[in-house]
Amino acid sequence: MLLSLRAHAAVAFCAANERLAEYSVSYVVDGDTLRLQDGRSVRLIGINAPEIGGRARMTEPYAVQAKRRLSALVKANDNKVGLQLGEQTHDRYGRVLAHLYDRHGASLEAQLLAEGLAYHVLIAPNLALADCLTQAEQQARQQQLGLWKEVTFISAQQLSRGGFTLLQGRIQSVQRNRAGVWLELGHSVTVNIPLNALPYFKDQAFEQWQGRRLKTRGWVSERTHQQKKYAKWRLTVNHPSMLELQ
Numbered sequence: 001m002l003l004s005l006r007a008h009a010a011v012a013f014c015a016a017n018e019r020l021a022e023y024s025v026s027y028v029v030d031g032d033t034l035r036l037q038d039g040r041s042v043r044l045i046g047i048n049a050p051e052i053g054g055r056a057r058m059t060e061p062y063a064v065q066a067k068r069r070l071s072a073l074v075k076a077n078d079n080k081v082g083l084q085l086g087e088q089t090h091d092r093y094g095r096v097l098a099h100l101y102d103r104h105g106a107s108l109e110a111q112l113l114a115e116g117l118a119y120h121v122l123i124a125p126n127l128a129l130a131d132c133l134t135q136a137e138q139q140a141r142q143q144q145l146g147l148w149k150e151v152t153f154i155s156a157q158q159l160s161r162g163g164f165t166l167l168q169g170r171i172q173s174v175q176r177n178r179a180g181v182w183l184e185l186g187h188s189v190t191v192n193i194p195l196n197a198l199p200y201f202k203d204q205a206f207e208q209w210q211g212r213r214l215k216t217r218g219w220v221s222e223r224t225h226q227q228k229k230y231a232k233w234r235l236t237v238n239h240p241s242m243l244e245l246q
Contacts, residue, residue, distance in 0.1 A: 014107035014132040020082030022103070025074050031066025031118055033095070034074065034081075043095040045086045045126045046133045047109045047118040048164055050147065062147040066117040073111060077102040086126035097126060110136040116146020119164075119217060124197050124238040134241040153215050156185040159233055162222050167191075167235055168215045174206050181206050183214065190231035191216055197238040204240075215244040 024037040031049025035041050049066040053059035074081060082101040091097055100108040107129070112118040113136040120137040122130055141148045156169035169185035176182070180198060183191040183206075191214070193201060218235045237243055 014110035014129060014136065016082060016084060016099075016101045016105040016107070019105075020084055020101055022080040022082050025079045025081055028067055028071040028074060031063065031070050031112060034070070034100075041093075041095040042081075042083065042098055042100070043091055043093075044109050044112075045097050045099050046120060046122065046129055047112055048121045049112065049118040051164075061150070062117055065146070066112060069112060069115065069117050070108065073102065073108050081108070087128070088123075088126055099129060107132075107136075109133060113137040114139050114145075116140035116144075116148045119147075119166075120241070121164075121218060122239040122242055124194075124200075127200070127239055130239055130241055153217075156187040156189040159187070159189055159220065162220045162233070164218070165220045165235065166215070166217045167220070168213065170213050171209050171211065174210050176206070183209065184231065185214070188232040190234050191243075192234055192236045194236060194238070200239050209245060213246040215246070216242055218242060 026035045026037045028034045029041070030052045032044045032047050033041060050060035050063035051057065052063045052067065080103070082103070082105070083096070084099040084101065086097040086099070088097055102108065109118070109129070110133055113120055113133055120133050140146060151166065153166040153168040156167065159165065159167065167189070169187075169189065171183050172186045173184045174181065175184065178195065179192065180195040181193040183193070185191065216235060216237055218237055220233050220235045223230060223232060223234050
């Protein structure tokens with residue numbers, strides 16, 4: 001009950017500002033994806049829940065809890081959800097990208113974040129709830145709820161594979177080109193702030209970031225077919241809330 005009250009306080013400001021059409025849910029896939037009865041798959045905007053195992057992959061910590069919690073939230077709303085589509089409405093897998101709400105207008109993403117069952121992530125142009133979802137996650141971090149009890153940011157030296165990663169390192173150099181800003185962490189790892197995301201970093205003196213320690217999160221990809229002078233691993237960041245400078 002106490003956890004529920006804390007989470008409610010954190011997500012109140014993420015509420016929908018209008019009544020949304022409700023859609024029936026067939027089943028919950030995992031902590032950030034569900035299937036509607038009309039056949040559409042919906043990926044929740046603004047969060048990334050731990051992965052359920054399969055095909056030789058291990059189930060990540062709190063993946064089962066995240067799925068169960070999203071299932072419970074949906075069930076408590078008579079297996080219906082309100083959808084608010086993102087500016088980008090579909091991902092490359094054909095899934096609908098949307099914010100999900102219960103009948104009272106409460107954000108399901110904010111609920112999961114506030115309980116420490118997902119990470120807050122932002123991918124442009126779907127940045128509408130960036131600030132409120134950041135605050136929801138911050139509460140879980142401060143109280144060390146859920147996955148924040150034991151989460152660790154790996155160093156650039158430890159990075160050896162792609163996928164969603166919590167990454168940290170010291171910024172060795174800062175470069176600019178037509179693809180945006182590049183924060184080189186050494187050990188063949190770079191963080192890219194793409195050109196279309198730079199307006200969200202208004203008045204930032206990137207050159208002064210050199211030498212500072214950085215924590216970030218997102219999907220790491222291997223930069224194949226690149227010249228050897230370029231970093232092998234890239235993590236793309238679309239919003240300032242995805243970076244923590246120390």
